[in-house]
Amino acid sequence: MATTNDKIIHYTADELIRVSVAVTRGITQKARECHNLSPVAAAALGRTMTGAALLAGDYKSHEGVSLRFSGGGPLGVVHADCFDSQYLRGYVDNPIVDLPLKENGKLDVGTAVGRDGQVSVTRFTPQEMTYTSQSDIVSGEIAEDLAYYLLTSEQVPSTISLGVLVDRDYSIAASGGFLVQALPGAKDEDLVRVEKNIAAIGPITSYLHEHQDAEELASLIYGDMHFHELYRMPLSWRCTCSKERIENVLLSLQEADKAELLNDPQVEMTCHYCNSKYVISHDELVELFKKKEK
Ligand SMILES: [Zn+2]
Known part of the structure; x- marks a missing residue:
């Protein structure tokens, strides 16, 4: 397989607004091949793995996160793990599920995951499980569900955008997303500006398809605010089995x-x-x- 540019980059503006950007095309492609995923299964798992990378703790704490969606839809459980802030793996119960596209031509991830159930988030270190919590699935589209989880369970107002673009030959044309978190003390007017900037970016799949390295994404989100990069890590597909x-x-x-x-x-x-x-x-x-x- 060709080398990939999969990575996660964390930024901050005045320690008040955090932006994390993840590029996961190679990882979603690898998952697609390993599990022979249908397009809608690849989109659901790619979004969930990207979400896991974005929700994982920083690299100093070696904290990992597992996301588990049980929404009662035809995919069954969708599960993703992120270890050491940089290694991802995951599966869906029923990888060959195929559904008609939505009216807007997009893959119907919400119906495939289902909306009757919960998302569980487990945080762990290499030594122990530190925390596990659940919230209701809102739409099954993954990003919205994780934003709802972060707000209700971890009390952090967040905006998440996740997207996977599957080509006609089932290869992964784009995969990734971003997470914006407002820390206590962030000004409302700054948040309004950020929300406006995010709306102007348009669908994340289209953006990532045209800008595979996503290096400019943070500056589009922050607009004219001052911000700096905290750190970046390569991301890769890896399992702990042996x-x-x-x-x-x-x-x-x-x-x-x-x-x-x-x-x-x-x-x-x-x-x-x-x-x-x-x-x-x-x-x-x-x-x-x-x-x-x-
Ligand atoms: Zn394995």
Whole structure:
């Protein structure tokens, strides 16, 4: 796969208005290929992964975030994780769901995700889960739901825009978004200006399609306000699965289940998050269970 420009950039104006911009085209493309996602599934998962990158804590705290949408729609659960502020992975329960386009010609992510349920947000560090909270799904379109979550559960007024553009050949033509957060003390007049600037940008998918590096996006959002870049990180698709982790799962099974596995010529396990297949031969399995006994 070609190298990508996937990244997240954080900016601030007077420590009062934070803007984060994420570009995720390569990651959404990778997810599309790993899970064989339909266009609407790719759009839902791409938006959710981008949202996870935007909601993750800063890189110093190594805080990660998981977003889980259970909206009762045909996609089932849509789940995305962001680790270490820079690694993303995710899945949908039913990756081949296809729906008619909306009247405006856009993918119907809201119907695919469903509007009858909740979004759960879990924050964690490499050592522990620190926090988990839920809010109702408002539209199933992901960005609106996350803005509602941030306002009601974390009390931070936010504007989020997320978009994925899927080409006719199902490749990902654009993916990314931005998050604007007003910290306590931000002036109403500045927020009104920012909202106006955001409206002038138009649909985020069109913007990202034309400006893949998104380097100018923050200056369009801030307009003539003074702002500076805090830091930037590359983003990439990565899963934490490994043969060792799969072996640990096998070792944690009940004795009866282990005995049953030993009847098979080999054990095949697929990682839910990235669809990687792991094959453990009968001999390896015997060896693994023997080692544990010692
Ligand atoms: Zn995996």
